[in-house]
Amino acid sequence: MESMISKQNNLKSALYDIVVMAKRNILKIKHNPDKLIDVTVIPIFFMIVFSYLFGGAIAGGVQGYLPIIVPGILIQTLVMSSAATGTQLREDLDTGVFDRFKSLPIVRIAPLAGLVVSDILRYAAAAFFSIGTGFILGWRPEAGWGWLVVALLLAIFGACAISWVFALIGLLSKSASTISSISTMVTMMMSFLSNAFVPIDTLPHFLQSVAEHNPITYLVTAFKDLANQGEFTSSASMTLFIGILLVVIVAPLTVKIYNRKI
Template sequence: MDIQTHRGNVVMNTATMAYRNLLKTVHNPDRFMDVLVQPILFMVMFGYLFGGAIAGGVQAYLPTIVPGILIQTMLSAASGSGSQIREDLDSGVFDRFKSLPMAHIAPLAGQLFADSLRLLIATITSLATGYVMGWRPAAGFGWVVISGLLAIFTGWALSWIFALLGLLAKNATTVQSFSMITMLVLSFVSNAFIPIKSLAKPMQVVANLNPVTHVITAIRQMLATGSWTSEAVLVLVFGTGIVLIFAPLTVWAYNRNN
């Protein structure tokens, strides 16, 4: 088999595995809720419950909460890769994949590619819900797309960490528990829903060190000013660093399990 044919097989096998994982998302209520129901529910609930108390009204609160809910949804969607990989390993389906004439890396690559599509759905749902509620970014549609792509890239980079956790953890319950705690801490100890200055001094220090704070700040700046800021550069560098570190570790752990 020549190199071009081998690459073609890897691409086709990866696409098949990605399609399989997307079907699992559609038919699994928990996975489907992460990318479609959760952003709608949280946007409506947080907006109408806390908008008046925090910003004086829902319309004034939307520029704050839309990026916050968007990144919270990215965290939730990215964390799903770890539990799904662990469930597949525990069920023995990866062992069956090894007996098929397919590329060895295709199941892992398909999972990570499917994650990017799930993140895209979650992004569109989050932003569309904010728009229906009255959110109108000052920067225009082009910067909405750019900020959405930055959020998707951030979520995809984080999915490598959760995928590694799924490969190393003993069971899916451990992965789900860790993912939930991580999502809650990173989301709520940040500027996602409230101004950092309203927090106690020790919490302000933690929130300012939280990488999620920088991602949300970058997206808010882009949507407000229509410019690529230093915060956006920092987020891009940070996400690239995560991929460079955790992608090889994830592939190593995958090869060890298979």
Template structure:
């Protein structure tokens, strides 16, 4: 039996310690290791995602510069033609731009997951004694900061340009909260693609192919009543259209119960379908 020597301040000389005793000190039994709870583990991974933004603040460029560009471009290029004046058009446009910008930002959840997989970080996560879905939920919680920052930027620019929500602060907060709930559920779609596809470029390409048609074939920019009948049937039943209408109405001071129900129903459906599929892919990697 091999031995190791350590110095004990309470003894006059070296103390003999067996290698087995030293191993017991360094490696605790599996049953003795505390297992992080679901909330604690998810919060830790969410904090990790926010720290990445702190150390690489340029990651927020896409949720600051792009929304500002969209608001300015569509307000001053199309506002007069579509609504007669930029002041009137921005009342209709800004909630739609807010929805579109946040929806487009959700794809970065899948991209972040795919990057961590390529770097081998994800394999390390799977070896930790934590709640299994914690890394996935952590990504989603961390990206909620992106959505919040984008919402603040867009609303600030809108107020400067003349956007005046009749619903006041409570109406705006209710609209943003509903948007965040839907975005959290919608992000599970991209977590699935982040696990399924091989490269981050593939995740971005697939995401754009889905998000752009959903965003532009909706009531983000114009009232669907001006569209052909066959197109109205699609637009009026789009989840993005329901979300835009709910956010607009809440910010205008209304209580669109049916639209809110549609949005929450779509969010529940996305979680029910893509949540289990994502976790199954995660377990198989």
């Protein structure tokens, strides 16, 4: 009985430490609002520019292009914002703040877990500004707002899973600028080699197979199926599978390397 009570107290203490670390990261955003540019200004800019530049050429007009570009910009923004986990982690390691954390009576995993949890705020901002801009331009979820919420939750889950990959890169990289360069290159390449901006059948044949098996394609398609048809299709199942696989494999590896470094 005492052992069970002790475990419960330890769990509560660990959760409290994680919440405190998450609050710390949120306060950093509050005092440095420029850190939210990538999830506020950029999705608005891309949504408007892509819609009016490519809408006519790809779909015959802006309204015809919105069902493609709104999910595409949303997923691209979420994936790109997930890279901030690795960048922030690397910056904290470089500035020596983790040396201070080691001297505090908190669980060792709290700073890392708090960083991952606080990034959910960034994903929520990305979703709000992406969907909000699309709504202003005329996009609507055909399956209703309830299914849109389900689609957004799945998309945010995917971003959270990917953030563990960037956290691992942050631990292995030598500088925050390196992470930024790698993440930009990878996310842009994956986004353009998918169905985020153009239908896959418009791509050259040798790129179509690449795009069809791109995780971004699964996530974009899953979002469209949920928001427009109200259906949990194979793309949604594949998105869940890939996300869980990343968390199961990458998260423990990240935590192991993290514990070694601090």
